[in-house]
Amino acid sequence: MIERALLFTLFLIGFYGIVGKKHIIKKIFGLNILNNAAVILFILEGSRIGTDAPIMDGQASAIVDPVPQALMLTAIVIGVCITALSLALAVHLYRVSGSFDIDTIRMRIQDEA
Amino acid sequence: MESPKAQIVERPETGGAMIILLLALIIMLAIYTLTSKDLLHGVIAMSAVSLICALLFTILQAPDVAITEAAVGAGVSTVIFVWALRHSKRRDDEGE
């Protein structure tokens, strides 16, 4: 129960990073933290029903649920793909407008247009 | 169903306190990441969050996810962040 409350806090910290911060790199930090929180939630819930890792070296063992682990592998790799692409976009925006602050970028792009 | 149903087994208590401690550490590092003025410190804190996540996954009996998180978070993701900071010549945050 306490673990779920801590994960809820981590979700909200990641969400605050995306919405509340004005620096683009900090928004990308928030996206990464949100991704991590979602992955921890699934692995935590899946591990409640067993005690062993899902490697069948014996015959009778109470293993942990292996399905969320397989799904979270995909989720982690897609998270790093999103981070790479968004950082490339952020660096391109910096090159075009000279700043990382989103208000400054919006003003400079509106002045150019 | 012929096969016997496995029971729901509870996790031992020593694992529980460790999980709460590691989650609290992750939260403190995440708050430091978002509020640090120097972005390079924030990137290193993100790498530390990935490392503690990998440790957490090992305790939760998920070794494949732990290897992936350690290799991806502390390897490729940190390289990409450092590249982004380097090509923009900004090390300090200004305000919020």
Next chain:
Amino acid sequence: MKENSKRSRYWSRFTTVIAIVAMAVVLLPIFLNDTSWPIEARDYLAHSGTEESGAINLVSAIYLGYRVFDTFGETIVLLVAVLGTMGMLSRVESLVDTSLEEEHTIGSVSGFSLTNEKRRSHALRTHLLEVVTGKIGPIVLLFGFYVMLYGHVSPGGGFQGGVIIASGIVFLALGNPQEGSSGISNPELLVRLESAAFLTLILVFFSGLLIGNGFFGNPLAHTQIPVGYIVILNAVIGMKVGTSLGFMCIAMMGGGS
């Protein structure tokens, strides 16, 4: 003017608080949920996962056997992300020369610095990095191959081994500063390996059609080693992920075309 900016700052903080409260209200039912996690999937896999696919590592059996569609989609997402990042990279590089002031460079600059970067001349710092990473590089590459090929017996597999191979390639590229493109860190060699690995992946997926098992089916299902399919898939996915991420990291460090 001061009134306006102060009011807009209060307004932005107010909307941030409203957004966080709304997100908390949406997420609360997930975290207050009381139903127990279903155990039918775990029971079925614990009893017949090993016989059906031949792998001892059940997670490998799932993402290369039961849910191989997800793995295919993930490979395509990785390909698109690396292509997009490389496209952005070339445009960023083309904007570097026109927007920087003139700064003189230090004489002994390693191959991975920007063209106009000013660097303090600490010779010891450069040599330590090159010597250590150049020596550790082959060991990390060997470890990556081991993790990739033993994915069906111990924790590991295609993606894990691939990312470790990418780290090994980055180490080797950091290790020799003068020629950043020698040996396996040659960007053209990496691009060709990546294309060959993706083509091999599609061909392996098609080979299930020859037996009559369907598109993602196991072509070795009725021979003596049905687990060979998982080993081949692990190897091909590992090569693809490793070379594409390694190429992206080397290009980011400045040594690619």
